[in-house]
Amino acid sequence: MQIIVAPLKAQYIVQGVVTDSLTREPLPYTSVYLKGTTEGGMTDDKGAFSFKTYRPEARLVISAVGYQEYTRLIHPARGGRIMVTLAPTTYALDEVVVKPKRERYRKKDNPAVEFVRKMIEHRDDYSPDERDFWQRERYEKMTFAINNFDSLKQQKWLYRKFKFLTDYVDTSAVTGKPVLAVSNRELLATDYYRKSPHSEKQRVKARRQAGVDEMLSQQGMEQAISVTMTDVDIYQNNITLFTNKFVSPLSSLGPSFYKYYLMDTLTVAGKPCVDLTFVPFNSESFGFTGHLYVMLDSTYFVRRVMMNFPQKINLNFVDYMKIEQNFDRAEDGTRQLINESITTEFKLVDNSDGIYAKRDVYYRNYIYEPDDDALQAFRRPEKVIEGMDSSTHSDAYWDANRLAEVSKKETSVDKMMAQLRSYPVYYWTEKVLKVLFTGYIPAPKEKAPLFYIGMMNTTISGNALEGVRVRAGGMTTAWLNPHLFGRGYVAYGFRDERVKGLAELEYSFHRKKEYANEFPIHSLKLRYLSDVNQYGQHYLYTSQDNVFLALKRQKDDRIGYQRKAELTYTNEFHSGFSFQLTTRLRKDESSHLIPFVKQDDDKSFVKSISTSELELKLRYAPNEKFFQTQWNRFPVSLDAPVFTLTHTMAAKGVLGGDYTYHYTEAGFQKRFWFSAFGYTDVILKAGKVWNKVPFPLLIIPNANLSYTIQPESYSLMNAMEFMNDEYASWDVTYFLNGFLFNRIPLLKKLKWREVLSCRGIYGSLSDKNNPEFSEGLFAFPAGSTTMERTPYVEVGVGIENILKVLRVDYVWRLTYRNLPNIDKSGLRISLHMTF
Incomplete structure (x- = not known):
């Protein structure tokens, strides 16, 4: 981070850019503030921030999810320049010391590369797909929202007629920005897997959707979402997202595509892990930057995944993307995905706030012996088994069966849409757009x-x-x-x-x-x-x-x-x-x-x-x-x-x-x-x-x-x-x-x-x-x-x-x-x- 301090009348401007200590890439949506005050803000999508202060001396605090908090005393009245980067970390950390090296990267005789080759060699050892059968309960939540819906945006001509929208504004848990949800989807289902003969089924118990995309075919929307923000499997050679294929950090091509670094040990959910950090050789390529937190034993078990797209990636409309996955182990060591989250910010044009999208999936109740429901599912011809009444369940049903908590504003999109459609200007605009789309x-x-x-x-x-x-x-x-x-x-x-x-x-x-x-x-x-x-x-x-x-x-x-x-x-x-x-x-x-x-x-x-x-x-x-x-x-x-x-x-x-x-x-x-x-x-x-x-x-x-x-x-x-x-x-x-x-x-x-x-x-x-x-x-x-x-x-x-x-x-x-x-x-x- 480069901080430039300059006086302006009785005020001082604190400016800077927050970067990753390893990749040297800017970190967007990072919290920056002066301790004990309300002065500060968030970094933008380029990692930059700027705010004013009257204080000649203050303690600057910079924090971001997945990074160590940075604190330092600064003297705005004196001017000066300070170089700081944020060190990657994780939840429940004991200790982490980040020492990025400046020397030329080499694959030969590199312990990180040898470690990755071992991981690739053993990546199927504890795979649930090596079992004859498994099933699990799934709860999926998908939210689309107008990003950065702050007071300035609310006063723009497009929104100021709808003052009630402020009642539905929420705060992103990832970026900290105010967001206005415009579409919300929820799914309750049971996933089934059979190794031989190979078959994968899903029985949908309940599904509901509300928002501006109601004008589009729901069957088509489900298929479109399934190839844009779909389930991520890092143990495959390629990961499909946004209709493209990205090289997985555990791909057999990984050592030729990524630079790997072994960081120091740390604790993840009470278990000692080593932080394996990776960045692509070419930051425009279709890959990821991020961290694999690997158990310190002979199993090469990945406890947590945190990764995002390189900032310079040649990908349209996706301004920011972050993936997080958490794994646990069954008694016999079988790998079990507990939850995964994909957070994305879409921008149709540059210099706009765009659309915020978040897909959260929670899993529980892994079973490795088929019951009657599973056997019946495998006898059905369709891959997704869904009754005609799946979208008719009440709010009480959803409250009793969700696998995760949701905010009241996340589930109020249908009420907001009803209010919007009561205004003729929105009602007729939606009708015209529907004709253009369909x-x-x-x-x-x-x-x-x-x-x-x-x-x-x-x-x-x-x-x-x-x-x-x-x-x-x-x-x-x-x-x-x-x-x-x-x-x-x-x-x-x-x-x-x-x-x-x-x-x-x-x-x-x-x-x-x-x-x-x-x-x-x-x-x-x-x-x-x-x-x-x-x-x-x-x-x-x-x-x-x-x-x-x-x-x-x-x-x-x-x-x-x-x-x-x-x-x-x-x-x-x-x-x-x-x-x-x-x-x-x-x-x-x-x-x-x-x-x-x-x-x-x-x-x-x-x-x-x-x-x-x-x-x-x-x-x-x-x-x-x-x-x-x-x-x-x-x-x-x-x-x-x-x-x-x-x-x-x-x-x-x-x-x-x-x-x-x-x-x-x-x-x-x-x-x-x-x-x-x-x-x-x-x-x-x-x-x-x-x-x-x-x-x-x-x-x-x-x-x-x-x-x-x-x-x-x-x-x-x-x-x-x-x-x-x-x-x-x-x-x-x-x-x-x-x-x-x-x-x-x-x-x-x-x-x-x-x-x-x-x-x-x-x-x-x-x-x-x-x-x-x-x-x-x-x-x-x-x-x-x-x-x-x-x-x-x-x-x-x-x-x-x-x-x-x-x-x-x-x-x-x-x-x-x-x-x-x-x-x-x-x-x-x-x-x-x-x-």
């Missing part, structure tokens, strides 16, 4: 709506066939009927003057809480679609009517019409396996932009073709996690592998079908992590059409005509540029997480991150499906061609994390560069918000 308007009431109107971002769009296109739609909810759901839209094009639409009626065999597509789906759906068909532009992760795709790099004129009548049976299982069986009547209709002209002497025009199809889709995605919305699911983590297999068959003459054909497609998708070196998203697909068919039934690669970055589509390919009846494709994107830029002094301050991508398709067209060599087929539209023996390949180099939300790629087309009217390179952009 894309739907609830009707006829906000809570438990019977219908959703939307999606709103598809209301207006356009293309070369329809001109300006308007669309309106909606869907029913489980509050109207928990088993029967309707969904649809009506669209109109002002140029072609045709009405299009979708009508769906779905019966769910499971009772739903809100949406039809809640996991798991077990349903029978009747569907009719009459709309345009944009050949070679089937966006897989957004709607074709999305207004943000309206700006095109080329004219969007590869469009016809299509009608489909389908009956689909879908069944999803908790194992991650699902299947879908569909019978379909399909009619593809030509347009003046895409005419169906037979390649024969007469060059006759065909208005439409019909097929009667039967389709089977198999999908396996074990441990998949996704964010649930009203109309779709978005993965919150791509760590789970996804395998797909689809076969479609059609028979000529059946229900008016014009063609017999078979089409098979297989796919694979997964994210591969390289620890501190980033991760790679891989999507592989292959397919084949086995019969002679016209081009509407061939394989047409997806071209992305917008300036946005869209997965599984080609940024520089024209629509319908290539026709195939068999193909193999890849979409590989490597996110380096700043691995290179973090080593460049000027760039690392921007916290930009590197992205490399490669997309390609290797396809071919057999003679039987080529109108130049086979009669009875439709002539290809102008500009369409076949692939030679060379795959189509485009590569990109990009920068993400620009202003924390933007990704910009520059893409090059490597093959088929001599074709007319193509783009050989270009800039592409997308919103990419990630930690």
Whole structure:
């Protein structure tokens, strides 16, 4: 800590910066005051503080959780400069002497490194997961709050209308700052573990939630939280937090990633321990700084963990993060986690107070022999077993069953929200934000709506066939009927003057809480679609009517019409396996932009073709996690592998079908992590059409005509540029997480991150499906061609994390560069918000 004292009239300003004695990093939210007075304050997120005093002499006291208290007599009237750092310590300390060394760090012949290698070697010796079975009681509490909600903030225009908010202001036990809780979640559950066959279950006894995030899907929120602030296991090589993987201090890569220091012995909860301190070699890397308090015996048992992110880490929105865990031992030495806490301060923009978040989990009643409830849980297919009444328990129930005390203000979020919603300005603001977040308007009431109107971002769009296109739609909810759901839209094009639409009626065999597509789906759906068909532009992760795709790099004129009548049976299982069986009547209709002209002497025009199809889709995605919305699911983590297999068959003459054909497609998708070196998203697909068919039934690669970055589509390919009846494709994107830029002094301050991508398709067209060599087929539209023996390949180099939300790629087309009217390179952009 560097203290500078300067006189100002009759006052003196005491300034300083508090740092860690080992890491030399600033310590935020540290208490600084003059003993026996009310003068002082807290250090900011840079570890700095400043306050005024009239006293020419005083005793300065500096204290922080996990550090020895520092006390010294200072003389503000004299001026001067004092260098002080805080020494790490812990609760129930007997003695600690910190002697950080300045000499060059070496791994060879370093006793701390040898000690860590022994810990890594024995890290599974007393693991509860080595037991055949265990169960435990869990109480989990999650709080989100507006940070630093002091009197100055309360007077700002955003809050001063709601003066009652002061009644709900609490004080953070970690930072000491005033906070206003805006969301509170609680969970009571029993965790079960079985070694062989491996299985992990959780039986939810009670759950409740209140706060501003009620507008979002609760199933989706639970999944999102589970991959941001999840259970931490330091005994694994990697620790997953905030959708990223961080190198554990006990990782097998630890000695190459961290600097380790053996500090002096101390007492933790009455037991002698050695303080093993660790810091990453590169403070921008995805790791931790902190302390492991290890028992002084041959077991290498970790009694307590205290660690946080390095201050300079290249991580978005997380300004501060601290983890604390406490362990105990069973009679046979088995390691038992007693409690863990994750405290985080989020900031969307710099120089703001941001959001305070704290997740506390308490465990008790470890049992190592299964009882009847456990055996019954393992017989259930779902991983999380939860009754429909889990969220109906009274306050008295919660007071009697919590494993830890909570403050009254922590459990009053629901009352505060009720008061807020009584003000029209907040009520309508919340409604507008909900529409922006979800894309739907609830009707006829906000809570438990019977219908959703939307999606709103598809209301207006356009293309070369329809001109300006308007669309309106909606869907029913489980509050109207928990088993029967309707969904649809009506669209109109002002140029072609045709009405299009979708009508769906779905019966769910499971009772739903809100949406039809809640996991798991077990349903029978009747569907009719009459709309345009944009050949070679089937966006897989957004709607074709999305207004943000309206700006095109080329004219969007590869469009016809299509009608489909389908009956689909879908069944999803908790194992991650699902299947879908569909019978379909399909009619593809030509347009003046895409005419169906037979390649024969007469060059006759065909208005439409019909097929009667039967389709089977198999999908396996074990441990998949996704964010649930009203109309779709978005993965919150791509760590789970996804395998797909689809076969479609059609028979000529059946229900008016014009063609017999078979089409098979297989796919694979997964994210591969390289620890501190980033991760790679891989999507592989292959397919084949086995019969002679016209081009509407061939394989047409997806071209992305917008300036946005869209997965599984080609940024520089024209629509319908290539026709195939068999193909193999890849979409590989490597996110380096700043691995290179973090080593460049000027760039690392921007916290930009590197992205490399490669997309390609290797396809071919057999003679039987080529109108130049086979009669009875439709002539290809102008500009369409076949692939030679060379795959189509485009590569990109990009920068993400620009202003924390933007990704910009520059893409090059490597093959088929001599074709007319193509783009050989270009800039592409997308919103990419990630930690």
